Amino acid sequence: xxxxxxxxxxxxxxxxxxxxxxxxxxxxxxxxxxxxxxxxxxxxxxxxxxxxxxxxxxxxxxxxxxxxxxxxxxxxxxxxxxxxxxxxxxxxxxxxxxxxxxxxxxxxxxxxxxxxxxxxxxxxxxxxxxxxxxxxxxxxxxxxxxxxxxxxxxxxxxxxxxxxxxxxxxxxxxxxxxxxxxxxxxxxxxxxxxxxxxxxxxxxxxxxxxxxxxxxxxxxxxxxxxxxxxxxxxxxxxxxxxxxxxxxxxxxxxxxxxx
Amino acid sequence: xxxxxxxxxxxxxxxxxxxxxxxxxxxxxxxxxxxxxxxxxxxxxxxxxxxxxxxxxxxxxxxxxxxxxxxxxxxxxxxxxxxxxxxxxxxxxxxxxxxxxxxxxxxxxxxxxxxxxxxxxxxxxxxxxxxxxxxxxxxxxxxxxxxxxxxxxxxxxxxxxxxxxxxxxxxxxxxxxxxxxxxxxxxxxxxxxxxxxxxxxxxxxxxxxxxxxxxxxxxxxxxxxxxxxxxxxxxxxxxxxxxxxxxxxxxxxxxxxxxxxxxxxxxxxxxxxxxxxxxxxxxxxxxxxxxxxxxxxxxxxxxxxxxxxxxxxxxxxxxxxxxxxxxxxxxxxxxxxxxxxxxxxxxxxxxxxxxxxxxxxxxxxxx
Numbered sequence: 215x216x217x218x219x220x221x222x223x224x225x226x227x228x229x230x231x232x233x234x235x236x237x238x239x240x241x242x243x244x245x246x247x248x249x250x251x252x253x254x255x256x257x258x259x260x261x262x263x264x265x266x267x268x269x270x271x272x273x274x275x276x277x278x279x280x281x282x283x284x285x286x287x288x289x290x291x292x293x294x295x296x297x298x299x300x301x302x303x304x305x306x307x308x309x310x311x312x313x314x315x316x317x318x319x320x321x322x323x324x325x326x327x328x329x330x331x332x333x334x335x336x337x338x339x340x341x342x343x344x345x346x347x348x349x350x351x352x353x354x355x356x357x358x359x360x361x362x363x364x365x366x367x368x369x370x371x372x373x374x375x376x377x378x379x380x381x382x383x384x385x386x387x388x389x390x391x392x393x394x395x396x397x398x399x400x401x402x403x404x405x406x407x408x409x410x411x412x413x414x415x416x417x418x419x420x421x422x423x424x425x426x427x428x429x430x431x432x433x434x435x436x437x438x439x440x441x442x443x444x445x446x447x448x449x450x451x452x453x454x455x456x457x458x459x460x461x462x463x464x465x466x467x468x469x470x471x472x473x
Numbered sequence: 474x475x476x477x478x479x480x481x482x483x484x485x486x487x488x489x490x491x492x493x494x495x496x497x498x499x500x501x502x503x504x505x506x507x508x509x510x511x512x513x514x515x516x517x518x519x520x521x522x523x524x525x526x527x528x529x530x531x532x533x534x535x536x537x538x539x540x541x542x543x544x545x546x547x548x549x550x551x552x553x554x555x556x557x558x559x560x561x562x563x564x565x566x567x568x569x570x571x572x573x574x575x576x577x578x579x580x581x582x583x584x585x586x587x588x589x590x591x592x593x594x595x596x597x598x599x600x601x602x603x604x605x606x607x608x609x610x611x612x613x614x615x616x617x618x619x620x621x622x623x624x625x626x627x628x629x630x631x632x633x634x635x636x637x638x639x640x641x642x643x644x645x646x647x648x649x650x651x652x653x654x655x656x657x658x659x660x661x662x663x664x665x666x667x668x669x670x671x672x673x674x675x676x677x678x679x680x681x682x683x684x685x686x687x688x689x690x691x692x693x694x695x696x697x698x699x700x701x702x703x704x705x706x707x708x709x710x711x712x713x714x715x716x717x718x719x720x721x722x723x724x725x726x727x728x729x730x731x732x733x734x735x736x737x738x739x740x741x742x743x744x745x746x747x748x749x750x751x752x753x754x755x756x757x758x759x760x761x762x763x764x765x766x767x768x769x770x771x772x773x774x775x776x777x778x779x780x781x782x783x784x785x786x787x788x789x790x791x792x793x794x795x796x797x798x799x800x801x802x803x804x805x806x807x808x809x810x811x812x813x814x815x816x817x818x819x820x821x822x823x824x825x826x827x828x829x830x831x832x833x834x835x836x837x838x839x840x
Contacts, residue, residue, distance in 0.1 A: 295726055
C-alpha cells in the first residue's frame, strides 16, 4: 500500500510566473522525505503538484513529469480526482469539516464519494483510522460530537485520520505542525514515524530539527531573490544534508548562518 | 503594619470622576427645564421631549467637560448622539407597529380570517354601519393568494438564484460571462417593481394572448425581483466558506460538484436559508406588480394557473381606494388595517423563521 514518486524536470507556474524550476527528485516508498527551505522558495507549491492540488488555484499549471510507480500523473487522460484519491494531503491549518461529527469527518472521503458502506464496516474503518492517527483513545467516547470542538493538535490528527481512511498510497503533509504546540507536534512526529511503515510520506517543514528527527531523505529548496523561481539545491540522505552538505547554501541554511 | 495605613484614602485613579448618580441628576434637570421651556410656547409632550433632549446633551457634555476634561466630554457627546440616532431610527418602526396593531386588532375576527369578499355588497356595509353589527367579509382569499403567489415565486427564484450564485463563486474565473451576470444582477436589484410586473404581463401576454392575468404571472413578476436578492445573498454566503474546506475535500479525491453539494453548501446553508427568507419577506408586500399581473379577485381562487387572484397588498389597496360602500367607508378601512396587520405578522414570522433556520443549520462548535 505505498508507491514511490519520481519527479522529472518539473517546472511549476502560476500563470506566466515560473514559481519552481527544474526539479528532479525521487521519493522512495515507505520512507519520509522532508522538504526544507526559506519561506517563498516554492516547497509547498512543489508539494501541491504531487497530487495535482496546484491546479486548483486559478492559473496553476506544470511542465514535466511526476510518476507514481511509473505512471505519469500529468498525462492528458488522467483524472485529477483519481490522483487525489491515491495521494492524500494534510494541510498547514487543521481543517475538519465544521458541519460533520468526528465520525463523519473520518468517513468523509468515503461518504462524500457516496460509496455505500455498512455500519459495521464504517465503525471498523473509523476505529482503524483513528487508531492509526493516535486519536482513538481521546475521542472514542464522543465520536458524534463536532470535529471543530477538538483542540488544534487533535484536529490535525483527525485530519490525518481522515486522509488515511481512504487508504492512499502516499500522504503529503504541508507544514502539519506549524500551528501546533510542542506536545502536539511530538504526537504528530511519532505518528509520522509509524505512518512510514505503511505509507510513503512527504512533508514540508520550516523546522529543521523536525526534518532531522522524522525524515529519511531531505530536499533543500532555495530562491535566488524575490521574483526568481525556487530551485531544488540539494537532495540526499537526511544525515548527509545536515552533517555533510555538498552545497555552501545548504550548509548556511541548516547551520543557521543563512543569508 | 499600623492601623493608619489600613484606612483607605480616596484612590488617585477615581479623582476627577463624576459619580454615577450625576447622569440621573442631569436627566431630571433636563426634564424639568424642558417642561418649563416648552410651556413658554404652549406645553406639549413632543416639544418637551425635544427640549429635554437638547438640555440633556448640552448639560451632560458640559458637566463632563467641567469635571472630567475635554476628552471625556467629547466621549459623552458622541455617545449621546449615537443613542439619539438609535432612538430616532426605532421610533417610526414602533409607531408603525403600534398604529397597525391599534387599528387592525378590531378587524381580526374569525369571519375576517376565513371568509372572502364574495357576495359582499355596499348595501351590506351600509347596513352594518347603520345597525352597529360586526363587520362582515374577509381576506381569506387574499391570504391564500399571498401564500400561493409567494410560494410559486420562491419555487422559481431559489433554484435559479442558487445555481447562478454557485456558478459565480465556484466555477467562474472572472471571465466575460461572470462579469455579465454580476452586472445584470446589479441592474435587476434596482429594477422598479412595477417594471417587473409589466415585463411579466407582457411576456405572458405574448405567449398566452393579451390580458393573461393569473397568479402564476404574478409569481413570475415577483421572481424577477427575488432572483437578484437570492443570487447576491447566496454569493456572499458561499464566498465566506473557507477555501481550506474545498481543498480538504479535493485532497480526499472528492469530485467538485460533490464538494459543492456536500461540503460548501451545508457549511453555508444557514446564511443561504436566511437570505432566501429575507428575499421572500421583501416581495411578499409588493403591490404594483400584482395589480398588473394577477388582477383582483373578490372570491377564493386556488388555481394559480387560471383566473384572477388577490393578495393582501392589493386587497388593502382596493379597500382603501374603492371602498365596498362609497357612502360608509368605515368597514372597508377596518378590513384594510386588519389585512395590513396580517401582512406584518406574516413578514415577522418569516424573519423569525429565518433566524430559526440560521440557528438550526449553523455549524456546531460545542466541545
